[in-house]
Amino acid sequence: MSSQIDPEGLVAAVVAGDRRSLARLITVVEEGRAGSEDALRLAHARRGDAHRIGITGAPGSGKSTLTDGLLTLLRGRNVEVGVLAVDPTSPFSGGAVLGDRVRMQDHALDTGVYIRSMASRGHLGGLSAAAPKALVVMDAAGLPVLLIETVGVGQDEVEIVSAAETVVVVLNPGWGDGIQAAKAGILEIADIFVVNKADRPGLREVVADIEHMLSLAGESPWVPPIVTATAVAGEGIAELWDAIEQHRRHLEGEGLAVRRRTRRRAELRVAVTERLRKAAAAETSRHGDLTTKVEEGEIDPWTAARQIVAG
Amino acid sequence: MSSQIDPEGLVAAVVAGDRRSLARLITVVEEGRAGSEDALRLAHARRGDAHRIGITGAPGSGKSTLTDGLLTLLRGRNVEVGVLAVDPTSPFSGGAVLGDRVRMQDHALDTGVYIRSMASRGHLGGLSAAAPKALVVMDAAGLPVLLIETVGVGQDEVEIVSAAETVVVVLNPGWGDGIQAAKAGILEIADIFVVNKADRPGLREVVADIEHMLSLAGESPWVPPIVTATAVAGEGIAELWDAIEQHRRHLEGEGLAVRRRTRRRAELRVAVTERLRKAAAAETSRHGDLTTKVEEGEIDPWTAARQIVAG
Numbered sequence: 001m002s003s004q005i006d007p008e009g010l011v012a013a014v015v016a017g018d019r020r021s022l023a024r025l026i027t028v029v030e031e032g033r034a035g036s037e038d039a040l041r042l043a044h045a046r047r048g049d050a051h052r053i054g055i056t057g058a059p060g061s062g063k064s065t066l067t068d069g070l071l072t073l074l075r076g077r078n079v080e081v082g083v084l085a086v087d088p089t090s091p092f093s094g095g096a097v098l099g100d101r102v103r104m105q106d107h108a109l110d111t112g113v114y115i116r117s118m119a120s121r122g123h124l125g126g127l128s129a130a131a132p133k134a135l136v137v138m139d140a141a142g143l144p145v146l147l148i149e150t151v152g153v154g155q156d157e158v159e160i161v162s163a164a165e166t167v168v169v170v171l172n173p174g175w176g177d178g179i180q181a182a183k184a185g186i187l188e189i190a191d192i193f194v195v196n197k198a199d200r201p202g203l204r205e206v207v208a209d210i211e212h213m214l215s216l217a218g219e220s221p222w223v224p225p226i227v228t229a230t231a232v233a234g235e236g237i238a239e240l241w242d243a244i245e246q247h248r249r250h251l252e253g254e255g256l257a258v259r260r261r262t263r264r265r266a267e268l269r270v271a272v273t274e275r276l277r278k279a280a281a282a283e284t285s286r287h288g289d290l291t292t293k294v295e296e297g298e299i300d301p302w303t304a305a306r307q308i309v310a311g
Numbered sequence: 312m313s314s315q316i317d318p319e320g321l322v323a324a325v326v327a328g329d330r331r332s333l334a335r336l337i338t339v340v341e342e343g344r345a346g347s348e349d350a351l352r353l354a355h356a357r358r359g360d361a362h363r364i365g366i367t368g369a370p371g372s373g374k375s376t377l378t379d380g381l382l383t384l385l386r387g388r389n390v391e392v393g394v395l396a397v398d399p400t401s402p403f404s405g406g407a408v409l410g411d412r413v414r415m416q417d418h419a420l421d422t423g424v425y426i427r428s429m430a431s432r433g434h435l436g437g438l439s440a441a442a443p444k445a446l447v448v449m450d451a452a453g454l455p456v457l458l459i460e461t462v463g464v465g466q467d468e469v470e471i472v473s474a475a476e477t478v479v480v481v482l483n484p485g486w487g488d489g490i491q492a493a494k495a496g497i498l499e500i501a502d503i504f505v506v507n508k509a510d511r512p513g514l515r516e517v518v519a520d521i522e523h524m525l526s527l528a529g530e531s532p533w534v535p536p537i538v539t540a541t542a543v544a545g546e547g548i549a550e551l552w553d554a555i556e557q558h559r560r561h562l563e564g565e566g567l568a569v570r571r572r573t574r575r576r577a578e579l580r581v582a583v584t585e586r587l588r589k590a591a592a593a594e595t596s597r598h599g600d601l602t603t604k605v606e607e608g609e610i611d612p613w614t615a616a617r618q619i620v621a622g
Binding site for chain 1: 348351352355356358369370443444447571572575576578579580581582583584585586587588590591592594595601602605606607608611612613614615616617619620
């Protein structure tokens with residue numbers, strides 16, 4: 001909440017490709033500093049046509065290694081890439097073991113890569129409010145591919161990843177219970193399945209499980225392909241990228257427009273909720289007496305909420 | 312949103328121990344039907360002194376089997392128990408394999424047990440708004456022990472489980488990455504660790520990992536014990552319950568009061584946010600023109616949100 005920024009100058013620098021300005025602008029919009037709303041509006045007007053790719057799966061499924069593999073592949077083809085990591089287990093967001101972090105350093109000096117991490121445990125709703133802003137800014141910076149890595153179990157994470165144009169769900173062999181978990185929500189949003197750690201026992205079973213689930217889903221213009229990978233050995237990365245590009249081509253035209261409308265509607269809902277949440281915090285702190293009564297159990301929270309937010 | 316209820320009559324029936332009324336009242340408050348606010352206020356006034364025990368861990372870690380084991384143990388001691396399952400992988404909430412579901416049937420005819428499940432994937436914030444209401448109602452019904460089972464990865468789930476007086480975090484041997492995930496948030500809220508599936512390889516390593524983390528946490532009046540269990544064989548359940556009771560005794564007095572104040576403050580925050588969210592949905596639908604402009608990318612979501620929610 002410090003110094004006033006120059007929204008036009010900052011956005012212009014971001015659009016011109018200055019990476020330090022990109023980092024600064026994301027911080028500014030995340031923190032909601034003075035001028036950030038103008039900056040966000042300007043960045044939105046300059047947004048490009050980035051392909052947003054969500055990569056989601058349980059902790060330990062190998063999302064980061066797949067993300068790293070895609071980064072290396074794309075940089076080898078001279079494609080610039082942005083990464084938004086909202087996964088507490090990701091080396092991109094600082095939660096990983098030393099080996100992973102060292103590996104990440106490979107990209108640290110490459111200006112064709114921009115990596116941004118977000119703490120997955122902010123205040124309620126903070127994550128789903130901040131992530132779309134960061135993505136708009138990264139898009140305005142002209143990065144054509146945005147990889148969004150998230151653990152994808154909470155509602156926030158699902159909301160974030162379903163804003164991607166292509167959603168990659170990462171599973172592993174031997175995931176009896178994992179499949180159960182995934183069934184509940186993640187599978188619905190999958191455009192592509194990756195069975196990573198394919199060298200482990202149980203590969204055929206998990207593939208058969210996914211195929212069975214897909215067969216129950218009924219007809220669809222896009223049947224999610226199942227890519228097998230051993231990301232740590234670099235195997236399956238090229239196949240995954242092919243599947244992502246095929247999905248992008250499948251979406252071209254009306255499909256893409258529908259997804260983007262859906263995403264923007266979700267962004268609006270999150271933005272409205274964020275403003276309301278701030279209003280709620282302000283209102284609640286103005287009612288310190290009521291808060292005390294709730295804490296002491298003298299009044300129930302719902303009656304108090306009704307007094308704080310009339311209507 | 313159907314027929315008007317009789318809040319006083321319904322709450323009185325719940326307090327008197329009628330289980331069908333209990334089920335009905337939870338549905339009423341979840342759906343926010345006419346009269347539900349009065350019912351919630353009355354139930355809150357009648358709330359007892361239930362011990363809320365959160366059981367959290369990754370999908371497949373064995374939370375349900377532990378919950379089932381605690382149920383069986385407590386029923387053997389003639390203690391009545393309520394279960395709130397907000398875990399998509401739980402047999403209690405309908406996400407489990409056939410064997411688990413059959414096992415759950417053991418409790419179906421026991422009126423000393425009340426099991427309620429909640430879909431983990433409602434609209435944003437729906438879960439954390441509904442769970443505390445259900446718990447207040449179950450408490451008013453006189454159930455002395457409430458087990459709250461949740462996958463505990465998303466912000467909603469963490470918010471729910473941290474409202475418990477005792478939080479049990481379930482881990483498994485061989486969880487290199489799982490520990491990483493847990494570090495990011497779940498470990499902070501743990502009062503007790505259970506290493507379940509203790510018959511698997513890697514038990515000593517995971518126990519050592521937890522001990523190491525605890526040693527880094529600094530001094531504390533309560534050091535979380537580490538219980539090893541093989542819940543599927545019924546091993547470690549009695550030890551887990553002993554640890555839970557010890558924690559409850561530890562909390563008696565000021566500790567318990569502090570936790571409850573914190574919980575009620577969180578309940579108030581969630582209740583205020585819920586009311587504001589409803590207001591936001593209503594406001595947004597009143598601004599159909601703005602929504603369309605956002606969908607088409609003509610205006611950015613944040614500028615639109617500012618127009619919808621002034622201030």
